[in-house]
Amino acid sequence: xxxxxxxxxxxxxxxxxxxxxxxxxxxxxxxxxxxxxxxxxxxxxxxxxxxxxxxxxxxxxxxxxxxxxxxxxxxxxxxxxxxxxxxxxxxxxxxxxxxxxxxxxxxxxxxxxxxxxxxxxxxxxxxxxxxxxxxxxxxxxxxxxxxxxxxxxxxxxxxxxxxxxxxxxxxxxxxxxxxxxxxxxxxxxxxxxxxxxxxxxxxxxxxxxxxxxxxxxxxxxxxxxxxxxxxxxxxxxxxxxxxx
Amino acid sequence: xxxxxxxxxxxxxxxxxxxxxxxxxxxxxxxxxxxxxxxxxxxxxxxxxxxxxxxxxxxxxxxxxxxxxxxxxxxxxxxxxxxxxxxxxxxxxxxxxxxxxxxxxxxxxxxxxxxxxxxxxxxxxxxxxxxxxxxxxxxxxxxxxxxxxxxxxxxxxxxxxxxxxxxxxxxxxxxxxxxxxxxxxxxxxxxxxxxxxxxxxxxxxxxxxxxxxxxxxxxxx
Numbered sequence: 001x002x003x004x005x006x007x008x009x010x011x012x013x014x015x016x017x018x019x020x021x022x023x024x025x026x027x028x029x030x031x032x033x034x035x036x037x038x039x040x041x042x043x044x045x046x047x048x049x050x051x052x053x054x055x056x057x058x059x060x061x062x063x064x065x066x067x068x069x070x071x072x073x074x075x076x077x078x079x080x081x082x083x084x085x086x087x088x089x090x091x092x093x094x095x096x097x098x099x100x101x102x103x104x105x106x107x108x109x110x111x112x113x114x115x116x117x118x119x120x121x122x123x124x125x126x127x128x129x130x131x132x133x134x135x136x137x138x139x140x141x142x143x144x145x146x147x148x149x150x151x152x153x154x155x156x157x158x159x160x161x162x163x164x165x166x167x168x169x170x171x172x173x174x175x176x177x178x179x180x181x182x183x184x185x186x187x188x189x190x191x192x193x194x195x196x197x198x199x200x201x202x203x204x205x206x207x208x209x210x211x212x213x214x215x216x217x218x219x220x221x222x223x224x225x226x227x228x229x230x231x232x233x234x235x236x237x238x239x240x241x242x243x244x
Numbered sequence: 245x246x247x248x249x250x251x252x253x254x255x256x257x258x259x260x261x262x263x264x265x266x267x268x269x270x271x272x273x274x275x276x277x278x279x280x281x282x283x284x285x286x287x288x289x290x291x292x293x294x295x296x297x298x299x300x301x302x303x304x305x306x307x308x309x310x311x312x313x314x315x316x317x318x319x320x321x322x323x324x325x326x327x328x329x330x331x332x333x334x335x336x337x338x339x340x341x342x343x344x345x346x347x348x349x350x351x352x353x354x355x356x357x358x359x360x361x362x363x364x365x366x367x368x369x370x371x372x373x374x375x376x377x378x379x380x381x382x383x384x385x386x387x388x389x390x391x392x393x394x395x396x397x398x399x400x401x402x403x404x405x406x407x408x409x410x411x412x413x414x415x416x417x418x419x420x421x422x423x424x425x426x427x428x429x430x431x432x433x434x435x436x437x438x439x440x441x442x443x444x445x446x447x448x449x450x451x452x453x454x455x456x457x458x459x460x461x462x463x464x465x
Contacts, residue, residue, distance in 0.1 A: 047367055074373035084368035088386050098372040101382055143368075150372060 031206035077147030137168030283350020338410035397454025
C-alpha cells in the first residue's frame with residue numbers, strides 16, 4: 001500500500017501510509033482508538049474506499065477504478081469485531097454460504113470443507129445450531145472458520161477479541177495462534193499486547209493517521225522508542241497515563 | 245324506526261355479485277403482485293448509491309404517498325389516453341393505479357426493512373466476495389423479509405378495501421355493482437350490508453394471518 005490517505009468529510013483519518021505485508025507474515029497494528037487502525041485494515045479489502053493512494057493485494061491493484069473487487073476479496077478473509085455471522089443460517093450454512101455462492105462449490109464439497117474448518121476451530125458440535133445460541137467466543141471462531149473455508153491467502157482481523165469477555169478471548173486467540181503457526185499471512189488490529197508480543201512477526205504503531213513506530217513486536221513493546229508509544233503502552237498495561 | 249329490512253332480492257342478484265366478487269379478487273390479486281414488485285424495485289432505488297436513481301424514486305414515492313388515492317385513480321384513467329394515446333380499459337387502469345399507489349408504500353416498507361439490518365451483515369457478505377446482488381438475495385432479504393411481513397400484511401388488508409375505489413371509474417367490481425343493484429331494487433342499505441360481509445370474508449383471514457406474523461416477529465425480536 002502506497003501513500004494511503006482516507007478522509008471522512010473534513011476528518012483526515014489516514015495521512016499517508018506506506019506498508020508492505022509479505023507472505024507468511026503476521027502483522028499486528030496497534031494504536032489508540034481513532035488512530036485509523038480499523039480504517040487502514042478495511043482499506044485492504046476496500047470495505048473503505050481510500051481517498052488517495054493505492055492498495056495492491058496479491059498482484060491486483062484494488063484501488064484501480066475498474067478493479068474486480070469480488071474476485072480479490074475471495075482471497076482475503078476477514079474477521080470482524082462483532083462477528084457479523086448471518087443469523088438466519090445455521091453455523092454450518094454460514095460456513096458453506098460463501099463457498100457455494102461465490103466459489104460455486106457443490107453442496108457436498110462445501111459441507112465437507114465446512115465441517116473440516118469447524119473441526120479445526122473446535123465448534124463442529126454446534127454445526128446445526130443458530131449463531132445466536134453460541135457464546136461470543138464460539139461465534140468468533142465460526143467467523144474464522146467461515147473465512148478459512150474460502151481458502152484465503154490473507155486473513156484480516158479487526159479487533160477480533162474486543163467484543164468478548166476476558167475468559168472467552170483465549171479460545172479465539174488460540175485459534176489465531178494456531179493459524180499463524182501454519183504460515184497464514186495475517187494482518188491483525190488488536191489491543192492484545194501479549195498476543196502481539198508472542199505471535200506477531202512485525203508490528204506497527206499507528207497514531208494520528210501515520211505509522212509512528214514500526215518493528216519487531218518484542219523490542220517495540222518492551223523498549224518503545226517514541227514517547228507516544230510509551231504513553232500508549234502505559235495506558236494499556238496500567239490504565240494510567242504516566243507522562244500526562 | 246319504521247324501516248323494514250328486506251333481503252328478498254339476494255337470490256335473484258346472487259350471480260351478479262359472484263361475478264363482481266371475482267372482479268374484485270382479480271383486481272386484488274393483480275395489484276398485490278404488481279405493487280410488491282414495484283415496491284421492491286422502487287425501495288431498492290431509494291437506497292441507490294447514485295442521485296440520479298434515488299431522486300426519481302423519491303419523487304415517485306412521495307407523489308403517490310402524499311396525494312389522495314381517489315385523485316390518482318381518476319387522474320390515471322383520464323391521463324393515460326391523453327399522454328400515451330392508448331385506450332386503457334377501466335379494469336386495467338384501476339390495477340395500474342392501485343399498483344403504483346401501494347408500490348410507493350411498499351417501497352418505504354422495503355427500504356425500512358433493509359435499513360434496519362446491521363451494516364455488518366452487508367460488510368461480511370461483501371468481504372467474503374459476494375456481489376451486491378448476491379448479498380441482497382442471500383443475506384439481506386431473507387432477514388429483512390421477516391420484518392417486512394407484518395406491515396405488508398396490513399397493507400394487503402387495506403388494498404382489499406381500496407379496490408372499492410375502482411368503482412368511480414366504472415369498474416363493475418363489488419362496490420360498483422352494489423350501487424347498481426341498490427338503485428334497481430331500492431334496497432341500498434341492505435346491499436351495502438351484504439357486500440360488507442363479502443369484504444369481511446376476504447379480509448378476516450388476511451388480518452388474522454398478519455396479526456400472527458406480527459406476534460411471531462415480536463417473539464423473535
